[in-house]
Amino acid sequence: MGTSGRQGPAGAEGRRARRHDPQRRTRILDAALEVLVADGVAGITHRKVAARADVPLGSVTYHFASLADLLAQAFAWYVGQRTAEYEALFTEVATRADLIEILVDLVQAGPSRHRGAVLGFELHLAALRDPALRALTHEWTRASRAVLARLTGPETAARLDALLEGMIMHALLSTEREPREETRAAIAQTLGPAAVGPGA
Known part of the structure; x- marks a missing residue:
């Protein structure tokens, strides 16, 4: 239990650090433009944008209500x-x-x-x-x-x-x-x- 107690705060701190990403929305927009250049409007998906931006898929849907x-x-x-x-x-x-x-x-x-x-x-x-x-x-x-x-x-x-x-x-x-x-x-x-x- 002592070991897990030491890891708990560190794990929480790591999660907080990952969440604190003020440039994430901009990276997603830049990634969306790159996907549009490569695949066009017909080929863009949340998953492609997330992969190009190197963010979790949930981050894209969190910042943007829909694909439109x-x-x-x-x-x-x-x-x-x-x-x-x-x-x-x-x-x-x-x-x-x-x-x-x-x-x-x-x-x-x-x-x-x-x-x-x-x-x-x-x-x-x-x-x-x-x-x-x-x-x-x-x-x-x-x-x-x-x-x-x-x-x-x-x-x-x-x-x-x-x-x-x-x-x-x-x-x-x-x-x-x-x-x-x-x-x-x-x-x-x-x-x-x-x-x-x-x-x-």
């Missing part, structure tokens, strides 16, 4: 991250040429760098079937166009945003990468001779 709740919060987490990343891409843009090169890089990025685009398309596809997710697609479109509009004006930003989505989808699906010069020419034509800079 997990999806919605994971996509919201993605939109927040993606918006910040997208804004950061353009912080050093000073000229029209700078902007074009950044947009060409965005389209020409390899599959590993298109993780965000894959998640974006998964979100749009899911939103076609789930109206509750459409607020997130609207938020992302508004945010991405607002970033471009600060450099080009709202009308040009809307055209560029639509062009970029189509070109990135084509790049993801194509077996051959489009020549960089062709990508640059399409972006330059859509941008037109517009000045680039705050309030353009």
